[in-house]
Amino acid sequence: GAGVSQSPSNKVTEKGKDVELRCDPISGHTALYWYRQSLGQGLEFLIYFQGNSAPDKSGLPSDRFSAERTGGSVSTLTIQRTQQEDSAVYLCASSSFRELFFGEGSRLTVL
Amino acid sequence: AQSVTQLDSQVPVFEEAPVELRCNYSSSVSVYLFWYVQYPNQGLQLLLKYLSGSTLVKGINGFEAEFNKSQTSFHLRKPSVHISDTAEYFCAVSDGSYQKVTFGTGTKLQVIP
Numbered sequence: 001g002a003g004v005s006q007s008p009s010n011k012v013t014e015k016g017k018d019v020e021l022r023c024d025p026i027s028g029h030t031a032l033y034w035y036r037q038s039l040g041q042g043l044e045f046l047i048y049f050q051g052n053s054a055p056d057k058s059g060l061p062s063d064r065f066s067a068e069r070t071g072g073s074v075s076t077l078t079i080q081r082t083q084q085e086d087s088a089v090y091l092c093a094s095s096s097f098r099e100l101f102f103g104e105g106s107r108l109t110v111l
Numbered sequence: 112a113q114s115v116t117q118l119d120s121q122v123p124v125f126e127e128a129p130v131e132l133r134c135n136y137s138s139s140v141s142v143y144l145f146w147y148v149q150y151p152n153q154g155l156q157l158l159l160k161y162l163s164g165s166t167l168v169k170g171i172n173g174f175e176a177e178f179n180k181s182q183t184s185f186h187l188r189k190p191s192v193h194i195s196d197t198a199e200y201f202c203a204v205s206d207g208s209y210q211k212v213t214f215g216t217g218t219k220l221q222v223i224p
Binding site: 031033035040041042043045048050056091093095098099100102103104105 | 117120143145147154155156157160162201203205210211212213214215216217
């Protein structure tokens with residue numbers, strides 16, 4: 001597809017379960033970003049990839065959060081032992097010369 | 112460290128009136144500045160960007176912004192708003208040497224008929 005694709009679009013899980021969120025960036029975009037959008041909190045930076053490496057992981061809220069990117073393309077954000085405060089929309093974006101192209105997001109609800 | 116401040120969380124304005132959404136940033140190096148818009152139930156999209164050159168930047172849908180280095184501001188303006196401009200607007204900054212993009216907390220523009 002032409003745009004950034006994220007899956008699942010909606011995920012409802014029980015507290016304590018692990019979840020994986022997937023991002024398929026625009027072909028050829030080397031930079032990939034994950035943000036979290038909570039009500040009233042704006043966009044919270046989580047992690048940034050340049051190719052397969054992550055120069056900046058400073059935004060990951062805790063060690064329950066991890067992300068990887070393989071082949072310079074698809075990225076997966078994993079949240080282990082989910083908590084209710086993890087409920088949010090997780091946004092992925094890929095970049096071409098500093099312009100970010102966002103996906104539609106994955107809405108995570110932790111019950 | 113870079114940061115962005117959007118002091119106004121909500122801005123109500125009547126249709127056809129002018130609007131200014133404020134954005135101030137901090138960064139220790141040269142910056143690139145952006146405004147993104149999120150329409151209801153849609154993803155974020157770029158409205159305009161400042162990379163270099165003229166400090167007055169024009170974007171889509173009649174919006175413009177002015178980079179003011181001395182005041183570390185990048186305020187967004189439109190001379191006459193439409194109902195369709197109702198959305199949330201996010202200011203963002205990226206420094207000159209590193210691609211991390213930091214967003215503000217957003218300003219919800221509500222256009223009143």
